[in-house]
């Protein structure tokens with residue numbers, strides 16, 4: 072009995088020993104596997120579908136388990152800044168939305184912070200150029216002077232209120248684009264399926280932001296011309312939807328179609344020249360201030376065009392492959408330009424809202 076017990080005990084011990092050796096081995100294998108999976112790869116080691124930009128030489132995450140993909144938002148690799156540039160962009164537009172929703176006099180305060188009313192001494196940015204000394208006093212003065220702007224929400228006394236929802240449509244579109252982009256840069260490395268899905272989500276986000284960008288300025292500028300408003304909004308929505316359908320073709324996600332994709336987005340963006348010219352003609356006599364909005368839109372156009380230029384040319388990494396893997400690659404510059412361009416568009420939209428609010432109600 073004793074013997075048996077001892078034997079059983081020994082057998083248990085040895086079984087336990089074997090088990091622990093096994094589990095040790097399994098653990099080591101798992102750790103090795105994880106280490107391997109978390110290793111950053113060079114361009115040559117990537118599967119075909121991930122080989123997009125040969126000038127980014129190293130620091131690729133490739134087919135990592137989802138948990139590590141999620142955690143990689145806080146680690147350094149060649150997509151870190153691509154993720155964060157648009158996360159910061161998302162935070163900026165979220166703040167704008169929160170301010171617009173929570174402040175008492177919402178949009179008028181936003182306008183008040185950046186612009187003066189038509190007929191006063193010009194927008195804040197112009198004045199900033201004129202007055203460069205005593206900046207603290209200047210900011211305080213301009214802030215205090217421009218806060219009370221009742222006209223923006225009330226065209227004709229209290230009865231005719233300018234709706235704010237088109238402004239929120241734009242902010243929503245911008246946030247959607249930024250978040251889709253960040254998610255795409257984070258998750259596309261997980262698998263071929265994710266790669267195809269998330270890059271198409273990114274293109275859909277860009278198209279949505281372009282469509283939503285058109286919404287507010289057209290809505291406000293053509294508020295007295297409902298047919299033109301409907302025509303422009305229907306055209307850009309149709310064009311945008313067509314762009315999304317085209318870009319969803321899996322073949323167009325490849326590097327070969329980089330220029331084609333950039334051109335589709337640019338064509339969508341620059342089709343805004345037509346309603347912009349139309350609005351300038353409509354407002355020219357009554358409100359020369361429309362030119363300020365036009366100025367911001369031109370700045371936006373330049374920024375988007377410059378962004379598309381970086382995106383397609385892959386400058387500067389083309390000049391020194393491998394030198395910009397982590398910081399300074401074309402795609403990061405493109406992301407920053409997109410955020411700044413969207414802010415320029417916000418400024419233009421606020422000017423148009425302010426201008427519309429300062430005009431009398433429609434004649435007919």
Ligand SMILES: [Zn+2]
Nearest residue numbers: 153252402406
């Ligand atoms: Zn991107």
